[in-house]
Amino acid sequence: MQPSLLTSNASHRQYRGPITTAIFDWAGTVLDFGCIAPVEAFRQVFSDAGVPITIAEARAPMGAAKREHIALILKEADVQARWQAHTGHASNEADVDALYKEFLRVDEINVAKYADLIPGALDTIAHLRARGIAVGSTTGYPREVMKNLIPLAAERNYKPDFVSTVSDVARGRPFPDMILANALALATPDVRGAVVVDDSPTGLLAGLASGMWAVGIAASGNEVGLSLAEWTALSPAEQQAHLTPARAKLERTGAHFVIDTIADLPAVIDAIEALLAAGERP
Structure with a gap:
């Protein structure tokens, strides 16, 4: 045994910066303030199927792959009870497939309606690029939806260097597969020099599982769930009343930071680079 060998090499293994990669979620993080498009799509397809769901029920599994999201909605006891009362049978895989097929059709329309960038997004992306930071992205949307959303974002001057969708990998969130696909595609030198930015707990858990810094988004994300117009219409006190539980939920994931937008x-x-320089790690 040579225990001293590990000790002597420890300083060489310590990554001290800089940040080289930032990997963003899409809806609620970079565009679609409040993560409205998928929520409205879920509610519409369930309503059209004869089983209306609440906004809270539509939002609860956010961050999951969209087909899985539908399955998780159906697993909620109240939703399942309403489903059985309406259809006369417990939901099955064929039901999930039918709802998912309709979701893809509806959401193709919705992403066009809710593709506006979140205020400050382009300035932040420009700031990162000026620092030489690569910009990656992950999403719970399948590739079919992103084929529509990517060009819409490009028209608004948001063009990430890489896009990994849930249909490109074996496992969706909270597993780190999409994030690690970004790290490989963007030639990230060290995962400790990468930051994951996401508005969902499952997205933050995926970031932590990848060994990267995880930054939660509260005000513009799914946990507050208000459109930009609804958000800006609130008083500071009302905004804080929404932010407090949203921040707490994101912080419980173990996220290193939680910000508004x-x-x-x-x-x-800047804060993460200071931590890295001091020898801290995610």
């Missing part, structure tokens, strides 16, 4: 990210990058 993507506009607040540059200061967090």
Whole structure:
């Protein structure tokens, strides 16, 4: 045994920066303030199937792959009871497939309606690029939806360097597969120099599982769940009343930082680089 060998090499293994990669979720993080598009799509397809669901029921599994999201909605006791009362049978895989097929059709329309970038997004992306930070992205949307959303975002000048969708990998969130696909595609030198930015607990758990820094988005994300117009209409006290539980839920994942929107990210990058320089790690 040579225990001293590990000790002597420890300083060489310590990554001290800089941040080289930032990997963003899409809806609720970079665009679609409040993560409205998928929520409205889920509610519409369930309503059209004769089993209306609440906003809270539609939002609860956010971050999961969309077909899995539908299955998780159906597993909720109240939803399942309403489903059985309406259809006369417990939901099955064929039901999930039918709902998912309709979701893809509806959401193709919705992503076009809710493709506006979150205020400050382009400034933050420009700031990152000026620092030489690569911009990656992950999403619970399948590739079919992203084929529509990517060009819509490009028209608004958001063009990430790489996009990994849930249909490109073996496992969706909370597993780190999409994030690690970004790290490989973007030639990230060390995962400790990468930051994952996401508005969902499952997205943050995926970031932590990848060994990267995890930054939660509260105000513009799914946990608050208000459109930009609804959000800006609130008083500061009302905004804080929404932010407090949203922040608490994201913090419980173990996220290293929680911010209001993507506009607040540059200061967090500075803070993380200071931590790295001091020898801290995710």
